[in-house]
Every structure is written in C-alpha cells, then in structure tokens.
Amino acid sequence: MPTFKGNTVTLQGNPVKVGDTAPDFTALTTALEEVTLASYPGKKLISVVPSIDTGVCDTQTRAFNEKASSLGGTVLTVSNDLPFAQRRWCAASGLDNVVMLSDHRDQSFAKSYGVLMEELRLLARSVFVIDSAGTVQYVQYMDEMTEEVDFDAALEAFDAAN
Template identity: 65%
Template sequence: MANVTFKGNKMTLVGSEVKVGDKAPNFSVLANDLSPVTLEDSKGFKRLISVVPSIDTGVCDAQTRRFNEEASKLDNVKVITVSMDLPFAQKRWCAASGLENVQVVSDHRDASFGEAYGVLMQELRLLARSTFVVDSNDTVTYVEYVGEGTDHPDYDAAIEALKAAE
C-alpha cells in the first residue's frame, strides 16, 4: 500500500491499492441530490478522478478548481471529485464555486470508493488525497497517492495522462 501521512501523522489506508493497467474498480457514491453515482455512469468518457479529504479546505478547493479549469479545455472528459463530505455540504460548495466541468460526489455513506481505490484513511475516516485517470475503456492509466495529505497533487502529470488516455 501507498505510504500516506496527514499533517505529518502516518495513516493506515483501507482497501486495495490501484495500479496503472488495472481495470478501474466500480464504486457507488452519492451526488449532491442523493442519487447514486457509479463509474459505469461515465462509461465511454476519459475520467479524471480527483480525491480530496474535504472540499471545504484550501488545498482541496484549489485542486478541484484547477482540474475543472483544465478539463474545460478537453473533449470527452469527465472530472469527478470524491470526498467524504456530506452531499449537502458539497451542494453548498458547488453553488458558491460556480464550477461547471466537475462532478462532486460523496463517499460518506458506504466508503465504497475509498475501499475500492485504497484511499480510505482508517484513523480519520477521510479519503487520502489522490488522483486517478481512467480511460474510456475503464483502464487505469495514471495513479498518484499524494504522500502528505495537505500537499497538492502533481496537476501537470495528471492532465498530461488525461490528454494521453484513449
């Protein structure tokens, strides 16, 4: 498993680590209207899955905005931001942010995404900051488990991987 810290404290990640070349695991999360969202809902698109501990923090806000901005320049792309925030808090954040090219979803109910992608931090019941690119054939083409949860991901590498994905 990836080694992850949060504010310098070592975290135990629950679930299975995802690697480049793997078939992307399916998951079931909630949209901010409480409807279910799965990986299969975006089948046929290239997906950038941006995982954040909480949408209400500065780094998570910046990460979501940056990927939204970059995705608006690309075709056949879906950006999905996943956190453990309640759907109501996500809905409030989305309304205030004005972002249009990103779907923010909640894993709070079952931690389905967190366990399927190996990003559930046991000690905090939050998701570890990470980025996954999944091509239109559901193959994982890029993975980054950010070593320190308060650091930014490698935006450029993720966007290049998204551009290169089929």
C-alpha cells in the same frame, strides 16, 4: 507511510495501479442520486480530496475542472463530505460543471481504490485517470495529504487517454 499533517495514517482498501481495470464503486451525487463508475462513460479524471472545505482541496478541485474541461471526458471529484456540503461548495464557488461525488455512506470508492484514511475516516488525496475502455492509465497517491498533487502529470495523462 502516508501522512496527514505529519502524522502517519493507515490507508484501507485495495490500491490500484496503472494497467488495472478500474474498480467499480457506488457514490452519491449532490442531488442524492446513486451513481457508479459506469454512470460516466468515456475517459475520466478522478480527483480525490479529504474535504472540499479546505484550501488545498478547493484548489485541486478548481484547477482540475478549469484545466481539464477542454480535454474532453469527465472530471469527478470524490470526498467523504456530505452531498449537502458539496452542493453548498459548488454554489459558493460558482462552478457549475463540477461533478462532485460523496463516498460518505459506505466508502465504496475508498475501499475499491485504497484511499480510506482509517484514523480520520477521510479520503486520501489522490488522482486517477481511466481511459474509455475502463483501464487505469495514471495513479497518484500523495505521501502527505496536505500537499498539492502533480497537476501537470495528471492532466498530461488525462489528455493522452482515449
């Protein structure tokens, strides 16, 4: 069972696995524009964080954006944070190339990827790599939400995706 700070959490939604067709979703950008998976053609690394205002989430977002920028494709960071908080974080962090998506409105992403922590209404820390054909190539759901993801394994999968 997944945990958050040692407390068991229930994940809602439909978990995905390698080989699945990536589920579509609707989310909001920091400019309050509605986007879907199709809004980002090519390969994608989707980094999911509980809240951008925490140290582990900040580290995850910075690491993927710094290390993956040379690998082509798009890196998306998804959370239930409000778009305004995401925009504030981007400005404060000095990262201009971060694509932040907010799933706060209807948890479309969370339900499609099985990452909604029912007890907290936050997204479970996870990583997904989707190739340009829309096939899931890598999935990592964390057992403990306060721990860091396996950056190397995710970046290796992202680099190998076409």
